Amino acid sequence: QSALTQPPSASGSPGQSVTISCTGTSSDVGGYSYVSWYQQHPGKAPKLMIYEVIKRPSGVPDRFSGSKSGNTASLTVSGLQAEDEADYYCSSYAGGNNLVFGGGTKLTVL
Amino acid sequence: QVQLVQSGAEVKRPGASVKVSCKASGSTFTNYALHWVRQAPGQRLEWIGWINAANGNTKYSQKFQARVTITKDTSATTAYMELSSLRSEDTAVYYCARFRFFDWSNDIWGQGTMVTVSS
Numbered sequence: 001q002s003a004l005t006q007p008p009s010a011s012g013s014p015g016q017s018v019t020i021s022c023t024g025t026s027s028d029v030g031g032y033s034y035v036s037w038y039q040q041h042p043g044k045a046p047k048l049m050i051y052e053v054i055k056r057p058s059g060v061p062d063r064f065s066g067s068k069s070g071n072t073a074s075l076t077v078s079g080l081q082a083e084d085e086a087d088y089y090c091s092s093y094a095g096g097n098n099l100v101f102g103g104g105t106k107l108t109v110l
Numbered sequence: 111q112v113q114l115v116q117s118g119a120e121v122k123r124p125g126a127s128v129k130v131s132c133k134a135s136g137s138t139f140t141n142y143a144l145h146w147v148r149q150a151p152g153q154r155l156e157w158i159g160w161i162n163a164a165n166g167n168t169k170y171s172q173k174f175q176a177r178v179t180i181t182k183d184t185s186a187t188t189a190y191m192e193l194s195s196l197r198s199e200d201t202a203v204y205y206c207a208r209f210r211f212f213d214w215s216n217d218i219w220g221q222g223t224m225v226t227v228s229s
Contacts, residue, residue, distance in 0.1 A: 001172070003154060034214035038155070045205055045222055046147075046155065051215035089155050093214040097169040099145065101155040 001094050004029065004102035011108040017078040020105045022090030023071060028100055030071035034093035037066060037075045040104075041086045049088075050075060077107070085109045112137040114144075114206055114220035121226045127194040130223045132206030139187040140164045143209040145216055146180060146191045150202040160209055161189055196227045 005023040012018035022029065022037075029035055035053045038046035048057050050066035053073060063078045073092070077084050090102040117131040132144060146158040159170035161180045168180050179192045189206060204223045207216035 032214075036213075036215040038216075040155075045219035046207075046216075047219075048215055048217045051210075051217075052213045055213075057217060091155075091157075091215075097160075098171065099157045099160075099214065101147070101157055104154045 001028070001098055001100045004090055004092060004100055006088075006090060006102040006105045008103070009106045009108065011110055012077075012080045013110045014080050014082065016080050017076060018080060018107065019074050019076045020088055020090075020107065022073040022075070022092075022102045024073075024092055024094075024100070025071055028092040028094040029068065029073050029090075031095065032093045033068070035066070035068060035073040036091045037064075037073075038089045038091070039084075039086045040089065046089065080109050082109050112208060112218050114208065114218060116204075116206060116220040116223045119224040119226070121228065122196050124197055124227055124229055126196050126227075127192060128196060128225050129190055129192040130204050130206075130225070131188050131190050132220050133186070133188045134163075134208075135187065139182075139184060143211060144180075144182075144189045145207045145209045146178075147205045147207060147216075148202040149205070149222075150199070153202075156202075158191065158193075158204075163189065193225075196225075198227050201225065201227050 037050035040046045094100045143162045145160040182189045206220040208218040
């Protein structure tokens with residue numbers, strides 16, 4: 001399975017909104033509602049931020065939201081805060097009990 | 111609260127094998143599955159495979175199919191990931207993560223195990 005495509009970097013000023021895309025195919029992102037997003041700070045394990053495209057685990061701020069259109073899923077971070085600066089990865093079910101991750105996006109808060 | 115605690119860092123020679131453990135606590139081990147994911151220095155997350163802790167069924171990424179074995183010891187509430195024929199490109203942090211069947215997400219992660227392959 002090929003990695004999902006994410007932009008290498010994204011940035012925004014505090015208080016602004018930023019959207020990160022995750023593009024796959026009809027065999028993964030487009031074919032299932034099992035897209036997740038993870039936040040990873042340097043030297044730390046990933047943290048689940050969004051699951052099933054739009055759902056937030058308990059404790060994740062509602063500034064984080066997810067969506068999907070066709071083969072592209074998106075993560076939007078509203079009201080950017082300094083602590084949101086991290087790497088973000090999407091993942092998707094890819095059929096046949098397989099999972100695929102995106103290439104990752106480094107979010108910089110200016 | 112479920113916790114996953116992984117074994118310590120390893121240094122291996124090319125061609126050797128490594129076995130990383132992931133001990134679960136705080137919940138019934140056989141109620142879920144565990145994924146293994148790795149991350150080479152400065153690189154992306156890469157899915158390796160998973161094991162159903164209830165029945166031991168496994169699924170491996172095609173990339174690792176020939177070299178990886180994921181097992182479990184239910185009595186020890188521990189899962190293992192063994193990677194053989196190591197090469198320098200296998201140098202990475204290896205994570206285990208609790209896998210939720212119903213939404214294909216990984217909600218709890220181990221702290222990671224650094225595996226260095228060097229001659």
